[in-house]
Amino acid sequence: MMKVLSKFGLVWLLVALFAACDDHDTPQDVVRQNGLPLSGSQETPAKETQATGWADVSYNKTTHLLTFTLNWANLTGIPTGAHIHGTAARGTNAGVKFDFFSAIPKTTTGMYSTSVVVDGTAINESDLLNGLYYFNIHTPTNPGGEIRGQIEFYDQPHIVVAKGLLLQGSQQVPPVVSAGTGTVDVMYNKSTKLLSYFIKWKDLEATPTGSHIHGTAAPGANAPIQHDFFTNFPKTLSGEFSNSVIVDGVKIKETELLNGLYYFNIHNVLHPAGEIRAQIVF
Structure with missing residues (x-):
């Protein structure tokens, strides 16, 4: 009788071990990202709209199925695409x-x-996991798209992310006293060498005359422009802007980037050297 029970005990132990392995493996097959924002500021060029939205996405690497839920509000008109x-x-x-x-x-x-289905033709798995697809909702007022949301999966070993980096006058050298503030979200993909960013600012004292990434410089030091993104930057006292740049090893170098030696800067006529600055620190 004891031998029988012992055999049953071994069977149940093996079943439990296999079940534990299955539970452990399943999350590795699925990547998820909730609350991806959709906004007019992510359109290229940026759109001024009160519409907002967000997306929850998941991708199963085994079934190659991309599942998503979109939410949107206050579009200027009925969607046309x-x-x-x-x-x-x-x-x-x-x-x-x-x-x-x-x-x-x-x-x-x-x-x-x-x-x-991520079929490798219309949608490619590698490009999807590297953040190179986006949602877009179109309206009659904005036929090219009113709100857009980049599909990005942050929890991957080749991606580093920093959220809410502060844009402040106090980070300028010398410091600037200003009511202007802002934040920057940044994501760097070590595989594609792509640095993506999303900037929000408000209450500048004058219309922007320049917006750049500068480097190399630690906090408390200044450096030349390495990436100029002013052309499509909204010329407004408050706004949002989304863009990306290749870390080419010349203008922007990966080691220096990961060591916090680059910074964002927004300039205007009252503060030609910069009104608000944010150090890029992961």
């Missing part, structure tokens, strides 16, 4: 890769969920 576009980093546009417009609610505020 809804797609996944690619391949394109922040700050660039690309063609439609998955059209789901026929199924979405034709409402200015709404929600929609569906899945699409």
